[in-house]
Amino acid sequence: xxxxxxxxxxxxxxxxxxxxxxxxxxxxxxxxxxxxxxxxxxxxxxxxxxxxxxxxxxxxxxxxxxxxxxxxxxxxxxxxxxxxxxxxxxxxxxxxxxxxxxxxxxxxxxxxxxxxxxxxxxxxxxxxxxxxxxxxxxxxxxxxxxxxxxxxxxxxxxxxxxxxxxxxxxxxxxxxxxxxxxxxxxxxxxxxxxxxxxxxxxxxxxxxxxxxxxxxxxxxxxxx
Amino acid sequence: xxxxxxxxxxxxxxxxxxxxxxxxxxxxxxxxxxxxxxxxxxxxxxxxxxxxxxxxxxxxxxxxxxxxxxxxxxxxxxxxxxxxxxxxxxxxxxxxxxxxxxxxxxxxxxxxxxxxxxxxxxxxxxxxxxxxxxxxxxxxxxxxxxxxxxxxxxxxxxxxxxxxxxxxxxxxxxxxxxxxxxxxxxxxxxxxxxxxxxxxxxxxxxxxxxxxxxxxxxxxxxxxx
Numbered sequence: 001x002x003x004x005x006x007x008x009x010x011x012x013x014x015x016x017x018x019x020x021x022x023x024x025x026x027x028x029x030x031x032x033x034x035x036x037x038x039x040x041x042x043x044x045x046x047x048x049x050x051x052x053x054x055x056x057x058x059x060x061x062x063x064x065x066x067x068x069x070x071x072x073x074x075x076x077x078x079x080x081x082x083x084x085x086x087x088x089x090x091x092x093x094x095x096x097x098x099x100x101x102x103x104x105x106x107x108x109x110x111x112x113x114x115x116x117x118x119x120x121x122x123x124x125x126x127x128x129x130x131x132x133x134x135x136x137x138x139x140x141x142x143x144x145x146x147x148x149x150x151x152x153x154x155x156x157x158x159x160x161x162x163x164x165x166x167x168x169x170x171x172x173x174x175x176x177x178x179x180x181x182x183x184x185x186x187x188x189x190x191x192x193x194x195x196x197x198x199x200x201x202x203x204x205x206x207x208x209x210x211x212x213x214x215x216x217x218x219x220x221x222x223x224x
Numbered sequence: 225x226x227x228x229x230x231x232x233x234x235x236x237x238x239x240x241x242x243x244x245x246x247x248x249x250x251x252x253x254x255x256x257x258x259x260x261x262x263x264x265x266x267x268x269x270x271x272x273x274x275x276x277x278x279x280x281x282x283x284x285x286x287x288x289x290x291x292x293x294x295x296x297x298x299x300x301x302x303x304x305x306x307x308x309x310x311x312x313x314x315x316x317x318x319x320x321x322x323x324x325x326x327x328x329x330x331x332x333x334x335x336x337x338x339x340x341x342x343x344x345x346x347x348x349x350x351x352x353x354x355x356x357x358x359x360x361x362x363x364x365x366x367x368x369x370x371x372x373x374x375x376x377x378x379x380x381x382x383x384x385x386x387x388x389x390x391x392x393x394x395x396x397x398x399x400x401x402x403x404x405x406x407x408x409x410x411x412x413x414x415x416x417x418x419x420x421x422x423x424x425x426x427x428x429x430x431x432x433x434x435x436x437x438x439x440x441x442x443x444x445x446x447x448x449x
Contacts, residue, residue, distance in 0.1 A: 053370065054370075062321070063318070065321035065322075067324060068325065069324070069325055069327075069329055071324075071328050072321075072325050076324050079317045079320055080320075093289065094288070094289055096300065096303065097286075097289040097300050100291065100296035100297075100299050101293055101296045103293075103296065104293030104294075104295045105293055107331060124355065127351075127353045127356055131350070131351060132351055146277065146278075
């Protein structure tokens, strides 16, 4: 049950947020949780390392089972709690396939976003190049356009069609991250419509990153 | 079934290999397939772009359904064909925990391997730095040591999540790549044991990269890791 689960998480981190959305959708509120702060290096603390030797968040335990990969946790929760809460894996073959496809596209999406937003954090000063910054921005722009296109082509309002699914659980936090960092609402109307629709979904509203409510966003992505 | 499936693939690519292993395990031989050449840029051809706008391989179709992310394809196939071939996802959710964890971690392993093996392909000459090469090698070494630890008790029938599962389908191809590119068997004995136990598994032997068979001598980029 929820009381056997523990989640160590950081505010705003899409992988952490995915798990929290999934737990809400499966009616698993009441899990043990602790918010940690990346800025204070708490993701490298002993408490985290004992669960996740990679020193990353999320770190998740269900009984004595440990899963630290957010997509892994989401699939695990849907499997174990199939019969409660929202059904997150569609029955229809085509929708199910599209759900799987979009879920695994999130990795490259997240990478490209990170390469722009966290360039200076990832790349030591002596190794930074304007040509790389430009290329990273172009890659992210192409990626965002791809997702805008996906939402144009898929009817139903959700990423896999007409039902909210694991694709939305897993990808929405990354899309929300784009807007937090200044993505233009006008330039990507379908993405914006999706973002605004889902931000009011109870599981998403309940788990909105607390630090996002307390502080303004940034505009690093305004030219994307 | 298999006749409605088609796969565009490239030799030696772990993501392509994962899909081919799964198709074998699920007894879906007989699917249409076409081998394309990365060196000739065929992954960016019109034929691929029509299935995969990202211009990447694998590009997989089942009737009208398109799946281009290898993990997505493997999960889809296991779900759709649960009752045939080998069971690749354990029945109980609790047994699935280790499988899902290692499956997803497998993607980090592949990334770190690529960042070393394909450094020169992905980084333009004027942006290359010795420090970055060193850092990538250190990250890959740490990653490989983690997997060496996961396989502490590896034995026949006892792999990444117990019985052979999607975790092994996803991860084995990258481990095989690591040895192809010179990883030391002596320094990573558990990984080497895992590799030698599984390389003769039917689905893996049948789908072994053809050019690796043709020229068994690999490279030595990873020999010092």
